[in-house]
Amino acid sequence: MGKRDFARPHHVAFFDAMATELPDEYATQEVNHLTLGYFAVGGLSLLRELDRVNRDEITRWVLSFQVHPEAHDTEDNKGLFYGFCGSRSTQFPLPNVKDPCHNVSHLASTYSALAILKNVGYDLANIDSKTLLSSMKKLQQPDGSFMPTHIGAETDLRFMYCAAAICSMLDDWTGMDKLKAKEYILNCQSYDGGFGMVPGSESHGGGTFCAVAALYLMGFVQVDLASNLRDSSSIDIRMLLDWCLQRQVTGGGFQGRRNKPSDTCYAFWVGGVLKIIGAYHLIDHCALREFLLTCQSPYGGFTKFPDGRIPDIYHSYYGLAALSLLEEEGLEPLCVELGILSAAL
């Protein structure tokens, strides 16, 4: 069997189709409409095909999700987060609303909004970041973790990452207490060197990415491996390194947890950690590329497993992102810690 090819035209067609219309199977993910938009725009950006969409339209659409302080917002609303809603179904038109907590914006959609805006070249200095960040700080819990909305929700490393990425993109760290955040992240490092989503949880590829990327953005992780090994004030890098590298398994793909099957997206989550700590050169690049291409769908896009199912936009985006880390020809370089194009920085 010869070396597989990266089927660029098929992926362009796939992402173009998704950007044009998402099939109704995605309705159950519509609270994260902005995140779906992030995948579509991100995919086209990586493929250098962003001209297929209208950047101004995208900008207007994204900005329309921002929650602004209203005249009638009282001190009772002081917990309100002035970020971005993820969809129209979490956005309620004034003046119809009696419930003071009507527009519940979310850290994940705020991250997605800013990332899309960066990818389409919008200058974030135009965003009212002051209110966004001061209200975001109120979402930080006493243990350092972040709640994603002011109405109460699970707190785990995903939202720690979102908060850090938001501060980084807005270049303003008044939105969080970095030391408290670091403390929480360290508590999430498991006995085997990986990170669980919350303290005590099993080491997980997504959790590990969120932990390490957040620490890196906050300035607690260095760019090269030797420096990271010398600095013992933070996380156990040696154990982290071993955990990450052991996640590459027979077939070349990465698993998200020990003794589980390998899945396309972990090539980004775990590969991304290795990139951040300066250890990406230690993986087996050829084997990984081979695995990713077995997950490449004939319809364009990527599937979770190499089993020929219908590709979904999440695995398709992360498949491209992982190939970008592998410096696949025809793909734009990625700023892995922020999840945006390097060119967008």
Next chain:
Amino acid sequence: MEHGKSGPSSWPEMADVVPVPQDDGPSPVVPIAYRDDFREVMDYFRALYCAGERSPRALRLTNEAIELNPANYTVWHFRRLILEALDSDLQEEINFIEKIAECNPKNYQIWHHKRWLAEKLGPGVANREHEFTMKILALDAKNYHAWSHRQWVLQALGGWESELQYCNQLLEEDIFNNSAWNQRYLVITRSPLLGGLMAMRDSEVDFTIEAILANPRNESPWKYLKGLYRGENNLLVADERISDVCLKVLNKDWSCVFALGLLLDLLRLGLQPSDELKAALESTRHCDPEMAGDDFATTVCCILQKYDPLRINYWSWYKSTLSS
């Protein structure tokens, strides 16, 4: 909750409600092809939500909205406001949420609602929550949400008594289940009934070694074993059982990469190999004259480069760090 049922526009109790359509706003990008029933339910939801209604019919409407889209956190939030305003029977609500969770065992909002209920009801529901997560784990022994919820219930509401036994059971069913090994670590370090890691370490080392010998190619117990000595490298190196198990496994099979990996760590941390181990390592060196001048750690790196080629770059790098 069958599909094909008529939507709220045909419910008599909703006759006075004016549905509020979704304002898709300027230039909808990445539009979703919503089905009509989805749109209809959300239009009625918007109406009642904006009116701030807290009524039985509003509660019933959230049932519909949840069925169509259990991930909408605004709907769940509205439901909780109604449940509180109506002072609803929360035990009934547990019945409701359990049915939904079984059909959607990987949905964050559902598990959060479950936690909210358990928090309100207190330690009295701990057993019920543990029975439920056990049920979910019986279908998927690695469901991350179920494990998170179970850990939260243990730490907030109790029920530690049979948790170690539960871990044993799961490991008997599948010794490769890393979630069960992780849970075991939580139990021995945090259970108020067991005395903590130091008290448990000795018996846990023995347990883990048995698991290793039964399946040396299972990474989980190897990492668990090292984890028992987290932050205590001196004690790890000093416990002869650790280097012994590496040697025992390698004497049967020098290609066991986990044994080699742990042995390498021990040597790097200052292990002075026993005579038996020295002899075993020296005999591998004789097979490869290039290794003659190397220290033992370097030798093990070379063996790993041969038997773990996927990580050949890592073992080369590891070797390079040994000289410094």
